[in-house]
Amino acid sequence: MSLKSLDPRINRLNLPDGEQPPMEPKAAFDQFETYEVFAQKRDNTPFTYAGPVHAPNADVAFLFAKEQYSRRSACSGLWVVQTRHIMVSPYANDDECIYDTFKVEIPEHTAWPLESYEVFHLKKRGKAHTHIGRVGATSYQEAYHKAKQAFAAQHPAVNMWVVKSKNVLQSAEEDRDMWLTLPEKKYREPAAYKVLDRIKSFKEKQQKALNK
Amino acid sequence: MKEEAIKDLLYKIADDQLILGHRNSEWTGLGPILEEDIAFSSMAQDKIGHSLAFYTLLHELGEAEPDLLAFSRSATQFHNSQFTELPNGEFDYSLIRHFLYDNAEAIRFEKLSHSGYEPIAKVATKLKGEIKYHVLHANTWIRNLGSSTEEAISRLQNSLNSLMPYALGMFELSVYEQVLIDTGIYAGEEAIKEEWLTRIQQVLASTELTMPDIPSQTPMLGGRYGTHTKHLQPLLNEMAEVIKIDPTAEW
Secondary structure, three states, X not given: OOOOOOOHHHHHOXXXXXXXXXXXXXXXXXXXXXXXXXXXXXXXXOOEEEEEEEEOOHHHHHHHHHHHHHOOOOOOEEEEEEHHHEEEOOOOOOOOOHHHHOOOOOOOOOOOOOXXXXXXXXXXXXXXXXXXXXXXXXXXXXXXXXXXXXXXXXXXXXXXXXXXXXXXXXXXXXHHHHHXXXXXXXXXXXXXXXXXXXXXXXXXXXXXXXXX | OHHHHHHHHHHHHHHHHHHHHHHXXXXXXXXXXXXXXXXXXHHHXXXXXXXXXXXXXXXXXXXXXXXXXXXXXXXXXXXXXXXXXXXXXXXXXXXXXXXXXXXXXXXXXXXXXXXXXXXXXXXXHHXXXXXXXXXXXXXXXXXXXXXXXXXXXXXXXXXXXXXHHHHHHHHOOOOOHHHHHHOOOOOOHHHHHHHHHHHHHHHHHOOOOOOOOOOOOOOOOOXXXXXXXXXXXXXXXXXXXXXXXXXXXOO
16 A cells, blocks of 8 residues: 655655565664764854754855754854864862863973864753863873963853863854844844734643533 | 736746745655655755745735635646756656756845845845755765766666757846846846856766757746646645645644
8 A cells, every 4th residue: 555645745755565575674873973063153253152052074064053053042253173083081079170170290291393282161950061261282182271270260160171272173264254144033033923912822722612 | 017027037036946945845754765755854854944935025016815826726826937846756856856946946035135126135035045055965965976886877868859949938028127227126137047057067076967059948937927747736736635525724
């Protein structure tokens, strides 16, 4: 028996009748790597952690990031970093600062030249990691110490992330106009669809009919 | 004469966007992976939004309301290129069409943002950022898949070969071509086509795909003046299903 879909698009696919052969089983861990996305809400505000995407490479991760994290809210730039390139500190207790509790040995031999590292702070649990600044260092450990000197006093944090700047794919300066979307996009937001009102009035009608 | 020329230009742009936007929206729920499904649907929605902006300009010039323009004309009254109305094949086909179309659209909008007709220039300036992203999306996929597996490359190549004559149909000359150029309203199809060929070629050169031989192609013309394939009318019927049942419906 062949089923006809109510969706004309499905019928147009002319799918063969009957059982489809099962797909070949996938190899273990057959999935894309994860990338972490940082979004900038407005010009001249710090980039803030938005969430992860799965992608085959950074360029595609950028596309997916744009869809997932910039469509429904204001955005003026995105950074994308492969998850494994982010060094993560342990968590400090809520009333402590990670720079006081987490001890990192400074590597003895520091090689030149300095590389640039991006530092992100989690101010408190439940917030998102926010870009706090950049330091020059020759290792993640050294970057941690430089970050401690530069940011600990002014910006206490319960957790910090360090990423080499070269591992951050940043949206291009000349593409700033890419983030200008039409303001009239209410239809993208769930609030624009008065579904709940309709469900409510439908239920009320139903209830009235029952009460009669 | 000048106003007729402007209307002619607006119609072909808006109709291309509406029809391709609808075709691409047919991927909603059927895309190859979830993220791409969302991306493709989202850009399809952009296209339809863009067509609304141009139908609104037409309405300001005395044409019917945007909804009527979109849903109440028959195929012979549509000015879209046949390229945009062809039914979706598999995803490689839609991806190639997206690549060929949006690269042309981006150039068209860059030029239109300097148009001598100010309302068009304003709309084009506002929309060209979104189209820039559509191009980034298309080019990223073509670069990635166009140098990946044998199957991906041969699928894309076949779609590229079969779509090229239709893509060239996008540049069908307007009967007002010279007026539009002389008045500084539009750069003209030939200029856009030349730039388009260069950009397409640049992306393809970074893949294992081959640019089809352009001089030996026969462009599929006629769409700009109502000659369409058999696929357009059924598409329009489907688009107008709701408005035909209840023209005053809110949805």
